[in-house]
Amino acid sequence: MDTWLDMIPDMIKAFNQTLFMVGVSLSIAIIIGIPLGVLLFISDRGLFWRSRWVGQILGLISNIVRSIPFVILLVLLLPVTQEIVGKTIGPGAASVPLSVAAIPFFARLVESSMREISSGVIESAIAAGAKPWLIITGVLLPESLPGIISGLTMTAISLLGFSAMAGIVGGGGIGDLAIRFGYYRYDNQVMFTTVIILIVMVQLIQFIGDTAARKVSKR
Template identity: 50%
Template sequence: MFERFTAELLALMLDSFWETVLMVGIAGLLGTVIGLPLGVYLRLTDRGGVLENRWANRLVGTLVNAVRSTPFIILLVAVIPLTRLLTGSSIGTAAAVVPLTLAAGPFAARLIEASLREVDEGLVEAAQSMGATTWQIVLKVLLPEALPGIVAGVTITLVSLTGYSAMAGAIGGGGLGDLGIRYGYQRFLPEVMAVVVVVLILFVQALQSAGDWLVRRLAHRG
């Protein structure tokens, strides 16, 4: 069994692992950059929010839900023109970051919105009574109070992106998913597929553990 793991294949597995780390890391960062303001806006314009606006909330919420409800494999194919425009190619690690980011943004937005909902409304009302502006309420009340929940939401997003990145391998997106399909499935090497699955499980466990640790630190500090 192990004789099939040549030095060349092991090097390829290492490269594929780092491709997965890059895809998840970059898409997670960009997705959070997109999702954070979306989540804040959804909370502010929601019923009882500082900037309550039912129609604006429904419009943005519908767009967010539309992307979230689209199966990722369909999203991968649907945004190929955009991917080619931004990266010059529809395959490879850089190309996979585009659909991964588009999937991560709305996903993170809803998790961040849910975290902001948990903030005590009394704190917001107290800030308003003291004349705080909307920006001050967001930066000094909502985000600091919801930070542990936001970190937990970003962790969930990264874990989900790991699964999506493996799926991106189905269309040559690179990473461990691509390696598992090309070697484990197409070349009938089940042991390679098994190792890819184990590495992905360990990677997800590491992400979740790091996120849980940071959430506990932030909650304790708060």
């Protein structure tokens, strides 16, 4: 039977796989989620472009994806994952459903952050003749930045939990290690160690996120 020291290489590998999955999916969520959140906000508020149908369709798609439990989403997206990555197991494959789950989640948080912006600030920019792109980059994003960072922190923590679930379908990472060695082999030491690692990671992410949000906050 493997000792705790024998498991260290596997734990390091699982930790790196988790960082890879969370890092890739979080990056994609930022790239797509922020523009999507801005689009949801401006199409609903009618600042300089209003489209009821676009807002409703995007909102509906976002709500549908968020309402599907991640384990089920993993299975539903297996054909898509196969087409994109060429395989359905491993950290790279798990990053596909993780990204799909993260994008609408983060986009809604971006939208909510922008809804907290004082309407007077936005109206002043419009009255000054600022163009749409300048309003987005000079008013909406800077004013909502603390909320966006907090939303990004929540998304990262959620992805960390989802990545642990990805181990069920061979996604790798800490969750996979906990299931294969902790659950199937009834090794409580491995199980407790993986739980502690996840707790430490969550606390670290929350600390970094809170610190960054406070630094950019104007309050």
